[in-house]
Amino acid sequence: MTTNTSRPRGRPRRFDPEEAVATAQHLFHARGYDAVSVADITQVLGINPPSFYAAFGNKAGLYTRILDRYADTDAIPLADLLRPDRPVAACLAAVLEDAARRYAADPAAAGCLVLEGTRCNDREARAAARAFNLAAEGVIRHYIAARYPEDAERVTDFVSTTMSGLSAKARNGHGLDQLLATARLAGLALAQAFSG
Structure with a gap:
């Protein structure tokens, strides 16, 4: 007598792709895009290269999937911080302070995943990170331009440059106190820029 126990063909998937993205996000954030190999990823995820x-x-x-997840879960909440009912300088200062806190939150994965990705060697990954960065800059520029159109470009550049510096300093070991001090100094400069 034979029984027909039908099993799906092929191997069952050994991992949850969304969980894998979350795990790989920490790896990329901690080491940087260029320092992570496919072998590193497959080892951490416990899968073989064909499955990857x-x-x-x-x-x-x-x-790119990691950047999507980062934007949804860990990125600076610009929509919450850039409020139309508050002074522009105060909101931008809040963005910089939030950046400092996020960049220093995990010493093993310091800095901004997106900003650090804009400096990687892989053209495709660099373009993906740059697209996320440009989108964030666009949100900031649009917010400033609603009240200070003549200042939107230069102030956006200042905020973006400050955020890049905060990320780089966090990667180089600066702690929260140092990053917040820099963010607050930049906040004073923003208040001065809009006081005239």
């Missing part, structure tokens, strides 16, 4: 490529296409494809 089937799920994500390539390393840059995984990184």
Whole structure:
């Protein structure tokens, strides 16, 4: 007598792709895009390279998924901080202070995943990070331009440059107190820029 116990063909998927993205996010954030190899990723996820490529296409494809997740879960909440009912300088200062706190929150994964990605060597990954960065700059520029159109470009550049510096300093070991001191000094400069 035979019994027909039908099993799905092929191997069952050994990992949850969303969980894998979360795990890989920490790896990329801690080491930087360039320092993480596909072998590192597959080892941490406990999968083989064919499973990795089937799920994500390539390393840059995984990184793009990570950036999407980062934007949804860990990025600075610009929509909450850039409020139309508060002074522009105060809101921008709040963005910089939030950045300082986030960049220093995990010493093992300091800085901004997006900003650090804009400096990686992989053209596809760098373009993905740059697109996220430009989108955030666009939100800031639009917010400033609603009340100070003539200042929007230069102040956006100042805020963006300050955020890049905060991220780089966090990667280099600056702690929360140092980053907040810099963010607050930049906040004073913003208040001065809009006082005239």
